[in-house]
Amino acid sequence: MNRLFFLSKSRAIILLILLSLIAGCARSPRRVDQDMSGIFVSPQESVSNFDLSAVRGKRIVIDPGHGGKFPGMVAPQGSREADINLKVALFLQNMLQEAGAEAVLTRSEDRDFLGQNRTKLSHDLQARIDIAEQAQADIFVSLHHNASAEYDRTTRRIETYYKMGDHGPSLDFARFVHRHLVRNLGIPEHRVEPGNYYVLRNNPFPAILGEATYLSNPLIEEKLKLPENQRLEAYAYFLGIVDYFMAGLPHIEIASPAENGRLEVARPLIVAQLRDDRIGIDPDFISLAVDGLPLPYRFDPTNGNLIAEPLTPLLNCEHKLCISARNLNGNAAVERSIFFHIDLPAARIKLTPVPPRLQSGLQSLCVDVADRNGNPIADGSLVYLHHPNGDTLSAAVSNGEALFYFHNGEAADDPLHIVARCGTVVHSIDLTSIPFDALDSDKRYRHLWVTPVQSEPAWVTVGANFYQCDPNGHVWFCSAANSDIRVCNPGYFPFHIEPAGGNLGFELNAELEPVAGGCLHGIRIMLDPEYGGKESGAVGPTGARAADVNLKTAEFLGKALESAGAVVFFTRMEDREVSLAQRVKLSAESGADRHIIIGHGESGSIYVGHWPNSSKGAPLAQSVAKAMSHGRHNKALVREDTRYLLRQTACAAVYVNMENLASPDKEIELISPAYQRAAAYRLFLALLDHYGWNETGSISGEVLDHNRQPVARALVTLDELFTLQSDASGRFRFERLGSGRHKLEIDYRQYRAKKDVEIGPGVSDQITIELPPGVVR
Ligand SMILES: [Zn+2]
Incomplete structure (x- = not known):
């Protein structure tokens, strides 16, 4: 008789519940789900099908990842990635050496590369590259084993990363190795991807x-x-490496011009040698460019000679020659590029005084110098200026121009004879002096000096005319005595010169004040609006796309940052698709200091993600969360985030999930410039905080109509730089302001009001702006 018959019905149910509880609590991996048949079984390929001589003499640097202080990932049962990487590397080195290759290991024991003054991970990684440099490697392969960030214990994918941006040899090499890893390890999930890891980058x-x-x-x-x-794994790498070299390794050598050579011809002959050790160069896959422009060339396959000549004279400056090629098996050569200079001597010179007639004070002279083709001579060439009092001044040419200044004190009665010389060419002029009071004082040359002198010269608006300062901050212009003058330069507050008592002086000075103490001057920030093109991201109930809201918010933020003197880059400036890898590449190329991803989700609350333990990303995320939390019940959260972009960007990065588009009301709010401006301003404040600008002054206020009802979406501009819009209750708020006088401008429809607000250190001022009758209908 069956024992089950002796269990009562209720007891059987309890037993079932108990059994299911035990199964549910068990922490053992879900073995049943994973089909491991065929994985790490035996190699699918026989070495006899490969020509091992292809690797003979090749220099291959094998880098077992991690080691010493850096164990890499630690597996569930305690195996350390560093150890397994090393064991695979030792097998691989052995196989390659037996085949006659020079296989160099970056480490052959459990060690790191830290030491005195070498305390950071980047030092450890750089040491591995130094080893490759010493070996003059043909190829470099770093061996790792992955960990799933999601603590998912079933992932087992093969991922082969190639040096991001190198779609030539690194990608070729990755494809060969990847193919053999997939074939021999038997793992069905796999992909090849660009990687921005230190040892690749x-x-x-x-x-x-x-x-x-x-x-x-x-x-x-x-x-x-x-x-x-x-x-077995080492064997798969080995076959990949052999296969790559079997396809042949093309090489490019540039014979002339010499690297960094200075040439006195404008159309230099370009000579290069293209070689391939196994199959030969593919004549259809050679490209030769000077300064990015392709040039026609002659290639002789019998001896590998490549010859070209620029079609038109090159300018006097640095040029870049770039040559790339593939062989008949499709393998790419390492692209070669060199810089060389064209430096033709001066053939023409011309001296121009600014202003044209001498007056008391600072006098400026401009000397233009060109070569025999009429092109400006090389930057840095010296021009000499001889003054009749015996002084000789010298200045370097930039863009074919040299600028001179001298104080002539009281204007002289006799004409001044000035001589300019560059190389063997000379030009002289007589400067006629005009007595000070002989001129109509209403319309005169005025000299303005703008300080501090900046790399990007300031713009000066005089009435309806624009002038740009010269590289030393000087500008001359002709204006009436009662002209309004405004000086603008990104990173500084606009400066106004108002005629005192209705009369401008002749010597003017503008001392610009930096925005936020200059804390963002020169800081390079990459703004990365998530999604775009076919990728909409979250879509609101009536069709508003996160991709669009992200872009507009980024644009407003970009303007604010530029006003404060930051150098701003965008991963996209229009509605188009940009892959994650492209975003990483753009970020790296821009040399950004910080990378900010702007996103709007489908649901959920505001949060800021950063790569775990990122030493700069984490504090930036804190600053952003703090700024975003202002005036909200639900504070913005900071989260560790392992998304691809945060992992791959070279600089500190944050992902900001701002608002979500879930409800129709929210959706309407988010597509309005008022929201986008405000959101961008919160991010701007976060960056001021992050870069140490600690002023706490603020100006807040409300815009009302003449019945004292709130006016929404009025434009409120602070100090001619930052614009917000009043919210539904008519309110606006500017923060992190230094003490002193601030200007507010309020625009609503055709109406404009101005208000000066003086605040002390850390003072918060509240103001009310009441629009006159008739403005709000
Ligand atoms: Zn690793």
């Missing part, structure tokens, strides 16, 4: 980084603990 040689599989998967860990499986 800073590597001068073709470089890849293999995450052969995921060590966070306990079943994989069990396999990789066994030497035969480490050897």
